Amino acid sequence: MDMNRRQFFRVSGAGLAASSLVALGFSPTAALAETRAFKLTHATVSHSICPYCSVSCGMLIYKLGDEAKNVRERVIHVEGDPDNPVSRGSLCPKGSGVLDMINSPARVKYPAVREPGSKEWKRISWDEAITRIAKRMKADRDANFQTKNAAGTTVNRWTTTGFLMCSSSSNESSYLTVKVARGLGMVGIDTQARV
């Protein structure tokens, strides 16, 4: 056996498991030859797409954490997806640094309000935020909704609250956002794609 005394004790110290491995035909030599496992081998990989320009390079995102309760997930590595026919594994300087975007200290984590005239943000609950915003919207809509124009044509529109929509959310979020805005009768809608 090719090991010194200290290593021998370490292997023996692993106890029953090690002995059983030997019994199963795994020799300690082979076990020792194994290098420290890459962190990535414990990571979960998912397919994503770069959020920046519209080449939309394929990305592989590696995270630690198994989605169990009280386990904090953490993205540890992002690389180009070699199986994307457009980007073929490449990422540009922006895409390569996307980990710092996901983990940016400027990420907003809680709903907050800045009261009129105030100098600061105040954290509030989702329930409070949605209720207060909905009340504001309803009050404005009820006060200013036009059912007919001067010519008597049914127009059913709400012009006094506007909505600029995201150009980097999914098609599905975008579709739903438009559906809600149209359902409310909004006409003042636009998106980043315009500019």
Added chain:
Amino acid sequence: MTNSWTDIRNTDLVLVMGGNAAEAHPVGFKWVVEAMEKRKAKLISVDPRFNRTSAVADFYAPIRNGTDIAFLGGVINWLLTNDKIHHEYVKFNTDATFLTKPGFELKDGVFSGYDEARRKYDKSTWGYQLGEDGYVLVDDTMQDPACVYQQLKKHYSRYTPEMVSKICGTPKDKFLKVCEMLGEMSAPDKTSTILYALGWTQHTVGSQNIRTMAMIQLLLGNIGRPGGGVNALRGHSNVQGVTDMNAYAEVFSGYLSAPMDGDDTYEKYLKRCTPKPLRPNQFNYWSNFPRFFNSLMKSYFGKAATPENNFCYDWVPKLEGGFDAMHLFELMHQGKMNGFLSQGFNPLATVPNKNKLSAALAKLKYLVVIDPLETETADFWQNFGPFNDAKPENIQTEVFRLPSNCFAEEEGSLTNSSRVAIWKEASIALPGEAKVDSEIMALLFVKLREMYAKEGGAFPDAIANLAWDYVQPKEPSSTELLREINGKALADVLAPADPANPTAPRAVLVKAGQQLPGFAMLRDDGSTACGNWLYSGAWTEAGNMTARRSLNDPTGLGVYQNFGFAWPANRRILYNRASADPSGKPWAPNKKYEYWNGKAWTGADIPDMMPTAAPEMGMGSFIMNPEGVARLHAIGMAEGPFPEHYEPFETPIGVNPLHPGNPKALSNPCARVFKSDMDAFGKKEEFPYSATTYRLTEHFHTWTKHARLNAIIQPESFVEISEELAKEKGIRHGDSVKVSSNRGHIVTKAVVTKRIKPWDVNDQKVHLVGIPFHWGFKGQTKNGYLANTLTPFVGDANSQTPEFKAFLVNIEKV
């Protein structure tokens, strides 16, 4: 893009103009490099700066910013004069043979029918002559002076190489070299592509910039063919998808024109939006408009939408006038807007004239910012010293900030610039209490619906009946939503009745409850629902087509039919019937793509043609147009059927050299200008330098200043100027400078570079100040001013895209 990223490999010549693909789309640009290496394709870069694309180009020509139509109009003139056009293609695929109306003319830079007070045209003298049968009159010899070909020749005869050089500052020999290189592409066995971006759109003549190039591509016979096309390199990962979902006032999902006040009845609306064919035997695809619209209404209002109530036509809002971003801020500035929601958008940095925007936001009662990052817009009320000199105590706007997801935390599809929708997985849990955008919208909607049910209020019908049968009403999933967008059969979808045997039972094409295989199955009788006809086919009975990941490319042309889903109908090159000659054969053996095999259209792609329409029928390649061909003469454009050069609203020469005597033709006669903004334009006497904004490869808009790595590699704002200007103004590399426009100023660092050179324009020297725009008063980078303080509040006459690429500034050392 009419074509795709991977199709660039098939090209013989790449023109990059109005963009800087090597810098802004570096990985897509690899396909240009591949074409250069493998096919010996040539690359031309035309740009105000010697940029990163220029650095690897075979040929570079400088151009003054805001003069692209003069340059491209000069190319058209050269191609026509030197007979470098693809004649058979032009005759078959464009309106060159069509006769225009006799009263149509251009006089002193303004077309017939101009109404100066309204800044609009009466277009009655524009367009084609119609015969008694309702079809356009044509002259196949193209000799009639009224035919589009002769009109085009006449219009661009003024764009001589000398005039191009005078307006653009491009040396004549360099301009001619570009013409010669493009002219070679008129051969049937050659194709060239154009890659452009916001360098063309962000002008008051933005749409016409692009149209002029599209006309060149038609004259060269390059549209619908491998290695050709007109290719817009879109800016954000999903700006294409959001454009398709039509988060715009004037269109509904799938580019369906929204009802206007004039459409007082449903019948009138459908009539306006459903064109009649202008030539015999044309497909006229928009004749399907009622199927698309009624199916969308079924998706919005479900069972409540019936043929009897015109599918709830009265419930959807009618539009009066424009409601684009600038118009919204103008209304806000006038105090006519009470509330505002901003989702994943930082308008303070991206809608022009920061000071006007701040003043407008301060007049709101409430502002809701939904964003994964802290933005300048959310903090517009905070004081950041000279960078944002606000007085919070005086601002009564109530501001809410809701945390949303970044890309890695949301499952769903994104559509790339090639129109390919690709599914991405959610990679990681949301931070803190952040929620996905769709969940936030659902929470807000469900709350409002409850309030209306309980308390009543203005027109609750559309809210109460908005189709919302999601498994978790407060958290609709992306899979449910993409299925809804794709559409399904609500009743059995039957084949059309057989004309020979009209009473025979009709075959069932799709069973009730099934996902639709594509938009050909849409019906106008309420038996189908579809959230966006263009995406019909994205989630069929076979499952999620956007999640396909096959790398199979059977023809080797870069057509990955089983990777994601390309709209429409999984088609990878638009107008691809034009890849074959009128008889259905490929134009050249090396450019074989779609062709007629004797029975049907077939080839590398899904044909953009009625699959069984034999070439003898004469059905045109441009099936979305009622005339069946592409338009060289387009009456849909606000400022004229042929693009004409107009100066930027802030022009460094103060005159349009084509029409020096007519102030009406100085800048786009049809661009919308609000009164207060007209007064805010600067003059060359006070602000003598032409300025443009742009991106760097290391940053993305104002997002990446929040990411440490990007902040390390580009930490601080700067402007770029030429050595000549630096010398004139006594500015050294690294000096602090004050750059001002008539709307405000920024203080930043100067980079003195050989990459920028002054131009000789109209017998004077014109200097450029280049302004990258990535920094602001929040982030990991060094805090500074928003470049947007300088920009003018005016946009393209058709799209209202702001003129960020050409305005006037002054620069002083501080």
